[in-house]
Every structure is written in structure tokens, then in C-alpha cells.
Amino acid sequence: MDSSKEDHQELNSAVAGCINVDNFDGKDEPNSDTEKPESTPLERGESGETEMTSFTGNSIHRSSSRPQLDLSGAAIQGNFEERDPTILLPNQSDDISHLALDIGGSLIKLIYFSRHENKPVNDRRKMTIKERLAVSNVNRRSYPILGGRLHFVKFETSKIYDCLDFIYSKQLHRGMDSRYWQAQGSDTENTIIKATGGGAHKYADLFNERLGISIEKEDEMDCLVAGANFLLKAIRHEAFTHMEGHKAFVQIDSNDMFPYLLVNIGSGVSMIKVDGDGVFQRVSGTNVGGGTYWGLGKLLTKCKCFDELLELSQRGDNRTIDMLVGDIYGGMDYSKIGLSASTIASSFGKTISENKELEDYRPEDISLSLLRMISYNIGQISYLNALRFGLKRIFFGGFFIRGHAYTMDTISFAVHFWSKGEAQAMFLRHEGFLGALGAFMSYEKHGLDDLKAHHLVERFPMGAPYIGGNVHGPPLGDLNEKISWMEKFVQKGTEITAPVPMAPPGTTGLGGFEVPSSKGDTLRPDASKLNVGVLHLVPSLEVFPLLADPKLYEPNTIDISEHGELEYWFTVLSEHMPDLVDKAVASEGGTDDAKRRGDAFARAFFAHLARLMEEPAAYGKLGLANLLELREECLREFHFIDVYRSIKQRENEASLAVLPDLLAELDGMNEEARLLTLIEGVLAANIFDWGSRACVDLYHKGTIIEIYRMSRNKMQRPWRVDDFDVFKERMFGSDKKKSHPYKRALLFVDNSGADIILGMLPLAREFLRRGTEVVLVANTLPALNDVTAMELPDIIAEAAKHCDILRRAAEAGGLLVDAMITLQDSPKERSSSVPLMAVENGCGSPCIDFRQVTLELAAAAKDADLIILEGMGRSLHTNFYARFKCDALKLAMVKNQRLAAKLIKGNLYDCVCRFEPAG
Numbered sequence: 001m002d003s004s005k006e007d008h009q010e011l012n013s014a015v016a017g018c019i020n021v022d023n024f025d026g027k028d029e030p031n032s033d034t035e036k037p038e039s040t041p042l043e044r045g046e047s048g049e050t051e052m053t054s055f056t057g058n059s060i061h062r063s064s065s066r067p068q069l070d071l072s073g074a075a076i077q078g079n080f081e082e083r084d085p086t087i088l089l090p091n092q093s094d095d096i097s098h099l100a101l102d103i104g105g106s107l108i109k110l111i112y113f114s115r116h117e118n119k120p121v122n123d124r125r126k127m128t129i130k131e132r133l134a135v136s137n138v139n140r141r142s143y144p145i146l147g148g149r150l151h152f153v154k155f156e157t158s159k160i161y162d163c164l165d166f167i168y169s170k171q172l173h174r175g176m177d178s179r180y181w182q183a184q185g186s187d188t189e190n191t192i193i194k195a196t197g198g199g200a201h202k203y204a205d206l207f208n209e210r211l212g213i214s215i216e217k218e219d220e221m222d223c224l225v226a227g228a229n230f231l232l233k234a235i236r237h238e239a240f241t242h243m244e245g246h247k248a249f250v251q252i253d254s255n256d257m258f259p260y261l262l263v264n265i266g267s268g269v270s271m272i273k274v275d276g277d278g279v280f281q282r283v284s285g286t287n288v289g290g291g292t293y294w295g296l297g298k299l300l301t302k303c304k305c306f307d308e309l310l311e312l313s314q315r316g317d318n319r320t321i322d323m324l325v326g327d328i329y330g331g332m333d334y335s336k337i338g339l340s341a342s343t344i345a346s347s348f349g350k351t352i353s354e355n356k357e358l359e360d361y362r363p364e365d366i367s368l369s370l371l372r373m374i375s376y377n378i379g380q381i382s383y384l385n386a387l388r389f390g391l392k393r394i395f396f397g398g399f400f401i402r403g404h405a406y407t408m409d410t411i412s413f414a415v416h417f418w419s420k421g422e423a424q425a426m427f428l429r430h431e432g433f434l435g436a437l438g439a440f441m442s443y444e445k446h447g448l449d450d451l452k453a454h455h456l457v458e459r460f461p462m463g464a465p466y467i468g469g470n471v472h473g474p475p476l477g478d479l480n481e482k483i484s485w486m487e488k489f490v491q492k493g494t495e496i497t498a499p500v501p502m503a504p505p506g507t508t509g510l511g512g513f514e515v516p517s518s519k520g521d522t523l524r525p526d527a528s529k530l531n532v533g534v535l536h537l538v539p540s541l542e543v544f545p546l547l548a549d550p551k552l553y554e555p556n557t558i559d560i561s562e563h564g565e566l567e568y569w570f571t572v573l574s575e576h577m578p579d580l581v582d583k584a585v586a587s588e589g590g591t592d593d594a595k596r597r598g599d600a601f602a603r604a605f606f607a608h609l610a611r612l613m614e615e616p617a618a619y620g621k622l623g624l625a626n627l628l629e630l631r632e633e634c635l636r637e638f639h640f641i642d643v644y645r646s647i648k649q650r651e652n653e654a655s656l657a658v659l660p661d662l663l664a665e666l667d668g669m670n671e672e673a674r675l676l677t678l679i680e681g682v683l684a685a686n687i688f689d690w691g692s693r694a695c696v697d698l699y700h701k702g703t704i705i706e707i708y709r710m711s712r713n714k715m716q717r718p719w720r721v722d723d724f725d726v727f728k729e730r731m732f733g734s735d736k737k738k739s740h741p742y743k744r745a746l747l748f749v750d751n752s753g754a755d756i757i758l759g760m761l762p763l764a765r766e767f768l769r770r771g772t773e774v775v776l777v778a779n780t781l782p783a784l785n786d787v788t789a790m791e792l793p794d795i796i797a798e799a800a801k802h803c804d805i806l807r808r809a810a811e812a813g814g815l816l817v818d819a820m821i822t823l824q825d826s827p828k829e830r831s832s833s834v835p836l837m838a839v840e841n842g843c844g845s846p847c848i849d850f851r852q853v854t855l856e857l858a859a860a861a862k863d864a865d866l867i868i869l870e871g872m873g874r875s876l877h878t879n880f881y882a883r884f885k886c887d888a889l890k891l892a893m894v895k896n897q898r899l900a901a902k903l904i905k906g907n908l909y910d911c912v913c914r915f916e917p918a919g
Contacts (some may be wrong), residue, residue, distance in 0.1 A: 014428040033654055074113060099172045100431070100440035101215075102223070103199025104399075108163050109436040110153040112172050125793055127812025129837050133859040150440075150535040152433050157199060164210050167303070173211040191218050194439040196223045223438025225272060225280045228262055228395065231430055235458075236851070237620035239395065239426045242408035243416070247617040250426060253551070261391045263382045265398035267291030271385050272544030277388070284385045286378065290400030295372045300370075301363035309367050310404055316368025322359060323349025338836040347373035347578035379414025383423055391421055396722070429620065451479065458533045541842055542858040544850035546867065548883040548919045555849040555878040556623025559905065561616050568898060569624055570609050573631065577602055583647075584640040601638040605631055625878045629845035632783045636844070644752075651785070652755025652795060659757055660802040666762060675728060678763045679891065680715040681910045685759030686871055688751050688785070720894075720906040723915035727889055730915070731770075742887075744773040746857075748841070748848065750871030752787040760870060761799055761806070768809045768834055769773040775837045775860045789840040809836035846873030850882065865918075872896070876903060876912065883919040890914040 098113035129135075155163040167173050173191060191213045197220065204215040231238045233254040240249045262280075264273040269289040274280040281326065290306075297309040325334050326341030333340045347369060351361070386394050394415060401407055401803050408427055415425040428434075441493035560566045588594035608630055616622050619630075628804045636645060662681075667672050717724070733739030745767050749760045764774045778789040787795070795817045800807035802815065810816045844852040861867075868889045869875035875890035876899065882888075890912060894900040897908045904912060 047387075051706070065361075069782045083772060084178045092295055099193050100166070100436055100442075101193065101195040101197075101200070101390035102439060103197040103203060104209050105157060105198060106316055108155045108157050108160065108199065109433050109860045110155070110163065110166075111433065111436045112151050112153070112170070113440075115151050121780065123319050124891065125814050125838075129469060129839060130856065132835065132837065133753055133839075133856060135855050135859045150537065152430075152436075152534075154432075160203060160206070164207070165753055167211060173213050187436070194218055194442050196435045196439045205668065218439045218442045220435060221270075221280075221282065222278075223435045223442070224264060225262065225274055226278070226438035227434030227436070228397070228428065228431075228442050229257075229274065229277055230441065231259055231428055231434070231627045232395075232580050235430070238429055240617070241412065241424055241426055242405065242410060243412050245405060245626065247615075247618065249621045251551075259389070260393040260395060261386045261389070263378070263394060263398075264376060264395045265289050265396065265400035269378055269398075273385075273389055273391070281347070282383070286381055288374055288377055288551070290374075290398065293370050293400065297367055297370055300358065300366050303363070303367075306399075310371075312364045313368035313371045313406065314364075315362035316362070318365060318369040318372055319350075320886075321369040321780075321843060322347050322372075323352075330911070364478050371407065375407055375410035379411045379425065380418050380904075382411075383418045386423055387419070391660065393426060394423060395426050395428060397428055397434060399432075401427065402432065405773070429603040458535055518572055519603075536843075538852075540855045542855055544853045544861060546861045546864065546884045546886050547850055547860055548885055550851065553850060553882060555847065555851070555882070557877055557880040558624055558899070560622060560624055560627075566613065566616055568673065570613060570625060572896075573609065573627060574606070577605070580643065584643045587640065587643045587645055597638045599642065601634055601640065604638070605634045608634065623878075625847035625849065625873075626782075628847055628873070628877070629843075632845045636781070643889060644782070644785040645891065648752035648785050648787070652757065655754045655757035656798050657797055659761075662758055662762065663765070663803055672728065674766065675731060676724065678766055679724060679727075679913060682759040682763055682891050683719070683893050683913070684715050684871060684892070685754040685756075686750060687909070688753050688755050689728065691896055715911070719913050720900075720904045721912040721914050724913050727913070727915040730887065730917075742767065742772045742866040743769045744775065744860070745866040745868065746775050746777055746864045748777045748870060748874050749787055749792075749876065750846075751785050752791070753785070755871075756787045756792075756795065757799065761796070763868075764836065765803065765805050768805055768836060771834055772866075773834045773837075773863075774809070774866070777841050777860075778859055779843050779845075780854070783843070784846045786846060789838055792838040796838070805833075806836065808833035812843035813837040846871070847878040848874050849878065872899075875914075880914075881913065883916065886918050888916045890916070 078205055095735045101112050102109040153166065155166070173193075193207070193215055195214050196214045200217045201217050204217075207213055207215050210446045232252045236251070237249045239252050240247050242248075255899075259273055259275045261283075262274050264270045265274065266290055268291060269286045270282055271284040272280050273283045294306050297303055301309065301312060303309040303312065322344045323346040324341060325339045325343040326332065326344050328334075328345055329341070331341055334343075382394050382396070386388040386392070396408075396411055408425075430437075494689060510616065543550050558565060560569055581602050584601065585598040588597070598744055611618055612622060612627075619626070635641075666677060669677060729737075730739060745764075747760055749756050760776070764776065767774050771809065776789075776792055778792055779786050780789060782788055796806065796810050796815050800810050807816070812833045815836060815838060837860070839856040839860055840854050841848055841857055842852060843849075865886045866889070867886060868891065869879055870891045872892045872895055875892045880890065880903065891910045891914075894904065894906060894908065894910050894912065900906040900908055900910050904910060
């Protein structure tokens with residue numbers, strides 16, 4: 001969940017796409033003897049400024065060309081207070097390669113690694129909690145690539161100097177991330193960069209001449225398979241099916257992945273049976289592939305590029321050219337053998353009997369007939385090879401597909417038809433970068449082999465400011481430099497949000513199947529813009545160990561792909577934007593720079609929403625949690641780190657002022673009455689949610705304490721979901737069953753102010769007095785007015801001034817630094833109280849995905865026998881149906897009428913108290 005300044009200095013990454021790994025380009029390749037690539041700034045001694053990002057690899061031949069860093073004599077150059085100072089490595093004789101290329105005839109696919117180094121923080125609290133939880137640090141030597149980002153970029157090969165400019169501007173040819181490591185005066189004579197594709201040979205001299213680096217060629221087939229294996233193992237929503245315009249993601253079990261058939265459709269078609277890492281064989285292929293479609297199309301239609309030919313097919317009608325079964329049998333089906341009248345009997349067969357010349361046929365119809373003929377042929381041959389080896393999974397990739405929905409539908413129909421539904425065609429989101437990722441993985445110490453899905457977080461930056469040639473990027477306050485970027489962003493936003501019109505079903509094709517509904521009037525040249533983001537490699541994330549079944553776990557409660565859901569939640573988010581932008585700008589002092597960034601954030605997020613409205617699966621499987629997280633990431637991208645900071649501080653102060661009175665009132669009750677009052681208090685305080693429009697309106701009607709009292713007065717049972725009596729029996733037992741205290745409770749807290757101080761802290765105090773260890777789990781990064789783990793120690797320190805129970809527990813848990821100093825020599829006193837601890841959850845959004853939590857939280861969970869999920873985001877929007885190995889209590893006030901009606905058949909401000917015994 002990291003977001004650093006480095007993200008904002010990337011080139012515009014909004015136009016990512018799936019491209020081919022094969023040499024087939026879809027356009028004429030320049031003649032090396034007569035045509036030269038277009039020169040750009042590097043050739044003229046300037047710097048470039050164009051990036052289109054995207055991503056993707058596996059274990060193959062290892063080169064020893066990747067040495068280790070020599071840190072001896074390292075020193076910071078210049079100002080020690082600079083945020084990202086240059087570190088000189090005087091004894092570093094070789095560079096660390098972190099760049100790989102796939103150079104095709106028309107496109108260059110580039111993958112590079114950038115380090116994201118967290119500055120070391122001498123936090124005694126964290127150290128103490130880590131020691132108590134026995135959390136071990138990740139060994140960077142074992143995972144050299146972890147803790148950074150993989151970036152995926154593409155350039156047109158004809159504009160190879162743009163690629164060279166980009167590499168130079170980021171100093172990637174130096175072999176090290178120049179933002180953190182730069183050896184003064186070092187040359188690049190010994191730097192070796194891995195590359196695959198025909199251009200690795202063709203342009204090797206150019207790379208050496210311009211950048212002083214040597215290109216080491218890697219086998220294309222090796223790279224292709226390595227890239228596919230890595231993607232299927234490490235990316236959760238990588239594989240998908242595509243039928244009748246509908247994209248459905250398929251979860252691949254990495255333990256049951258092999259064997260599979262990989263069909264790479266370039267100029268020709270290769271069919272590869274993959275049996276394991278580095279274990280594969282080319283079992284078949286066909287010379288009828290993308291080159292056939294493009295070659296015949298060029299001859300027959302006079303199209304000048306592959307995309308133009310594809311666009312023609314969108315408007316075609318193959319009935320004017322193809323001979324259908326109905327043409328032979330007088331419009332009737334041939335039902336005896338199961339062929340409908342619309343089945344294609346002979347591609348281009350109708351032209352035989354017609355007295356027409358080529359110019360009498362529409363180019364659109366010719367293109368569509370060609371596309372269907374070749375796609376159906378490839379689909380059939382692929383299935384027959386899968387049948388031959390008993391394979392159920394067939395993955396298709398290559399330039400011929402390139403994210404084109406109609407092409408994927410046609411191939412899928414063919415596989416489905418010939419297999420009678422027993423096999424399915426699958427596609428890869430990152431298929432265009434298989435070769436580049438495979439080349440990256442050919443380095444001896446790339447660190448990707450042991451990556452798991454929970455280590456990877458994909459982000460979709462919309463393109464924060466970057467001025468080419470400035471390695472460190474522009475200062476945020478430099479508005480003049482931002483003007484050109486903003487103009488480009490508006491242009492790109494227009495391209496991104498341009499809709500793809502959908503046409504009603506028309507003629508049928510193979511075996512009576514309808515023409516795919518994704519067929520439209522226009523084709524976006526890069527049909528998968530924004531589909532591929534920057535891949536963050538986070539070593540400190542783990543799967544939550546208390547999930548009952550991680551394989552079946554789905555965090556999102558509401559399927560927003562259902563009719564009407566997507567539109568509704570997009571409307572909710574859009575209506576919230578003006579208030580959010582106002583607060584974001586105010587949080588940065590209301591400066592002109594803040595206003596400009598606020599406007600840019602709004603444009604960027606609306607462009608994301610428009611893209612997702614057009615294609616909900618554009619970024620992978622989409623849930624409400626993903627939308628909320630996307631909004632927070634977008635805020636951070638434009639340097640709005642904590643929009644509600646001042647609001648949280650005011651609400652904390654007001655709540656802390658009345659906390660002593662509340663605790664005194666609670667202490668005057670018997671334990672059963674106190675428990676009910678505590679749960680009521682949590683539900684009542686959960687009304688303070690700046691992410692809810694209904695709650696924001698309440699803020700204009702009274703002070704925080706007045707609203708809290710009003711909410712408490714409405715806490716009359718029964719609640720809409722009311723398992724309080726079951727929970728009470730587990731806490732106190734009954735005549736028939738004796739109870740015992742919980743050993744450790746994990747309390748997932750929600751909002752700042754009354755929510756944490758008047759709701760969850762008193763509940764935590766009750767567990768502590770009953771001998772239960774308590775771990776407060778809070779966000780790693782700010783989101784709305786949610787409290788963060790970094791803010792908890794100060795809140796607890798203030799609360800502890802009024803409560804000995806909290807003070808002793810906080811001291812024992814290492815949350816009170818001053819107390820820790822005095823207790824170092826008195827372990828007996830320190831151990832006399834059960835500890836109160838606080839850990840980060842790894843999130844920066846109002847929701848939580850238990851497939852990716854911090855090491856500290858995973859360690860804390862090992863001895864926990866109770867978790868409490870509080871708040872609408874963590875217990876309703878996500879995890880309402882999640883089951884755990886321990887007892888779980890889910891507490892929330894429903895602050896959205898649609899969610900209340902759909903989820904609990906209730907109304908606005910209804911409450912949920914759901915207790916689930918260990919499952």
C-alpha cells in the first residue's frame with residue numbers, strides 16, 4: 001500500500017496495453033538499408049518525455065551478469081536533509097541490471113525495476129511490538145527485487161530513439177536506480193541488458209553506440225514460457241475468458257497449473273505444451289496466423305496497418321462473402337447433423353458463384369470474413385492439440401489478439417464449439433509483455449521465482465507530472481512546467497474515455513453461434529488502455545492466517561457488475577467528489593498548486609470511472625473495495641496524503657475531553673449491562689464517517705458530541721442483525737456452559753474521533769480487564785477520516801492519562817515510549833498486565849482484503865481467538881460473508897440506504913451486530 005513521490009515522477013502511464021511478444025507487427029518493418037528510425041531528442045542532445053506503461057515472466061537460463069552492490073565507502077552526496085539524496089558508491093565496479101527489453105518489428109516492450117526504499121525509522125514502539133510478536137524482517141539479499149516496482153512500457157520501434165531517451169532520462173543504462181544509487185563518473189562499458197525479439201540483434205549496435213551498453217539476446221520461446229508461468233502463478237486476476245463480450249476472470253491454482261497449452265499467435269502460430277518451469281515443447285503450429293490475416297487483408301482491402309484492418313471488421317457482414325449452410329439448403333438448418341442455417345460452410349465460398357470483381361465487395365465484409373476464417377481455424381487446431389494431450393486449459397496470446405474483444409470472442413466460440421463446452425479458451429491480461437518479463441527473469445538474481453500473489457499489488461496511475469529529461473522530476477509547485485502535462489492529460493483522458501459502441505447481434509457464425517456482442521462500430525486502437533498498471537513488489541504482505549479457506553475467500557460483498565450496481569456506485573462516488581476535492585485542497589493550505597492538483601485529481605479519477613463504466617473488468621476483477629481504493633491511490637498520486645488530517649485532530653480532541661466521564665459511567669455498571677452499553681457505543685460512534693453522504697449531512701446539524709448522543713439514543717434493540725445475546729453468552733457463559741476469556745482479540749478499528757475513542761477503546765479496555773490481550777489493527781495509510789496505526793499511540797497515550805487499565809496495558813504493549821524507559825529494569829511490573837498493542841493492516845482504503853496483510857498482523861493473528869471487524873467498509877462492503885478459523889464479531893452502522901436494503905433488508909442507520917463462532 002505504499003505511495004511515494006517516485007510514483008508522481010513517472011511518465012504518463014495511462015495508456016498501458018497488451019501487445020505481442022512475437023516479431024509479427026501488423027505493419028511494414030522499415031528496411032534497414034533504406035529507412036532509419038525516426039530520430040528524437042537523444043540524437044539531438046536533448047531529453048525525451050513519452051511513456052506508455054504496462055507489464056510482465058519465469059525461471060529459465062541464468063546469466064551471471066548481475067553482480068551485487070558493493071556498499072563499502074558509501075556516502076551521501078550533498079544535503080543530508082534532502083528527501084532522496086544521491087548515494088555515491090565509490091567501490092562499485094559493476095552495475096546492477098534492472099532493465100529488460102522485447103524488441104519486435106513495430107513495438108518495443110520494456111520492463112524496468114525501480115527501488116522503493118522506506119527510510120529507516122527508529123521507532124521503539126514498532127521494535128517492541130515486533131519482538132513481542134516474533135516478527136522477522138524480510139531478507140533483501142534473498143529477495144533482491146522485493147520492495148520496489150516493476151514498470152511496463154512500450155514504444156513504437158520506428159521511434160526507437162524515444163525508447164533510448166527514456167532509458168537515458170531515468171539513467172536505466174547505468175544499471176542502478178539513479179534516484180537512489182549513482183556512482184559518480186561511472187561508465188556503462190560493462191553493463192549488459194537482457195533482450196529478446198528480432199530487434200535485439202538488429203539494434204544491438206545502436207544501444208551500444210548511444211548508451212554504451214551491451215545487449216545479450218535471450219531465446220524467445222524460453223522467455224515466452226517463463227513470462228506466462230510467472231503471470232499465472234503470481235497475478236491473482238491474470239487469466240480470463242471472453243465470451244459474447246463478457247470477460248470473466250479465472251483463478252488459477254499455482255499448485256495445479258500444469259500442464260497447459262500456450263498458443264502464441266504472431267505471424268504464424270506456435271502451440272507449446274508447458275509441463276512446468278522451464279519444461280515445455282512446441283507440439284504443433286500453423287502457418288495460418290496473424291501474418292495471413294494481415295497479408296491477405298492488405299492485398300484485398302488496401303489497408304495500410306493492422307489496426308485499420310481490424311477496425312474494418314467491426315463494421316463487416318460476412319454473409320455477403322461466406323457460404324452458409326442455409327445457402328446450400330434453401331435457408332434451412334441441417335438439423336440431422338446439428339448444423340444451423342447460419343453456420344459457415346465455406347469461408348469466401350459465396351464469391352465463387354457470383355459474377356463480381358474485388359472492388360464490388362465491401363472491404364469491411366472481406367476483413368470480417370478473413371478474421372473469422374483464421375480465428376476459427378486457430379481455435380479448432382488449438383483444441384485438437386489440447387485433446388491430443390488431454391489438456392483442459394488453453395491460453396492464447398500474441399499480437400493477433402492484442403486485447404481485441406471480437407477476436408477473443410471468435411477464438412472462444414471455436415474452442416467451445418469443437419470441444420462441446422469441455423474446454424475453454426483463456427487469455428492473459430499482460431500477454432503483450434511475456435517476452436520482456438521472460439528476459440528480465442533470465443538475470444541470475446532477479447528475485448521473482450519465489451514471489452507469491454500476496455506480495456504483488458498492482459496500481460493504475462493516471463499519469464502524475466513528469467518532465468522528460470529531469471530525472472528527479474519537477475517540483476510540485478512549478479505550475480508552468482505542469483501546463484504541458486495537463487494539456488496532454490486532458491487529451492489522453494479523452495482517448496481513454498472514448499466509448500466503444502456496441503452493435504446488436506447480427507449474423508451467426510460457427511455452429512449457429514451469434515456474432516459476438518462486443519462487435520461495434522469503432523475500434524479503439526489499443527483496446528486494453530490502462531489495463532496494465534505498475535506492479536508493486538511488497539515483501540511484507542502475507543495472507544491472513546485466520547481465513548477459514550483462503551482459496552474461497554472473496555473480500556467484496558456486493559457484485560457491482562450486476563445490473564444497475566455499477567452505475568449507482570459510480571454516481572455515489574461522483575457526487576462525493578466536490579466535497580472531497582474541497583477538503584483535499586484545504587488540507588494543503590488552499591494554495592494555487594493545491595487547487596491545480598485538486599483539479600487534476602478530479603479529472604484523473606473521473607477518467608478512471610469512465611474507463612470502468614466502459615469496461616468494468618479493465619483493471620481486473622472489480623468490486624466496490626477496488627473503487628474506493630482506486631480513489632485513495634489517485635489522491636496520493638497527486639500528493640494529497642491525508643485529506644482529513646485537521647478534521648481528525650479536532651474530533652479526537654473533542655472525544656478525548658469526554659472520555660473520562662464515559663469510563664466512569666461504564667465502571668458503575670454490572671458486567672452484562674456494561675457489555676451491552678459498550679456494543680451500543682461502538683455502533684453509535686460509527687456514525688462519524690466522512691465517506692457517507694448521509695453522515696456528512698449530519699455534521700451540519702450539531703457538534704460531534706451532540707451527534708454522538710443522538711446516535712446513542714437510537715441504539716434500541718433489536719438491531720437489524722442482532723447476535724448480541726449469542727456473543728454475551730460466549731463472553732460470560734451460561735448455566736449450561738462455562739465460558740473462558742479470550743486469549744487475544746484483534747480489533748479492526750475504523751474512524752478517528754468518537755469512533756475509536758468513545759467506541760472501540762472502551763471495548764478494548766473491557767477485554768483487557770478480563771485478561772485478554774488486545775491488538776488494535778488500523779490502516780497503514782490515511783483514507784477518509786479513518787484512524788491510522790501511526791496515530792494510535794498518541795491517542796492511546798492521551799486516553800491512558802485517565803485510565804490505569806489502558807496505561808498499564810499500553811506500557812506492557814510498548815505503546816508508551818516514556819513508560820518503556822522506566823520499565824526496562826522492571827520486567828515483572830511490565831508483565832503484570834496483559835498488553836495493548838497496535839499494528840498496521842497494510843491498507844490505505846476504507847476496506848480490507850485479507851489476502852494481503854502486513855507481517856505484523858499475520859504474526860499477531862497466530863495466537864488470536866477473536867477478531868472484531870468494525871465499520872461499514874471492513875465488515876459490510878467487504879468481509880460480510882467471510883469466514884474465519886476463530887470467533888468473529890462484525891459491528892457496523894449502515895450509512896447507505898441501497899446497501900441496507902440489499903444486504904440486510906433494512907434502512908438507513910440500521911445496525912449490524914453479527915457474531916460468527918469459529919468456522
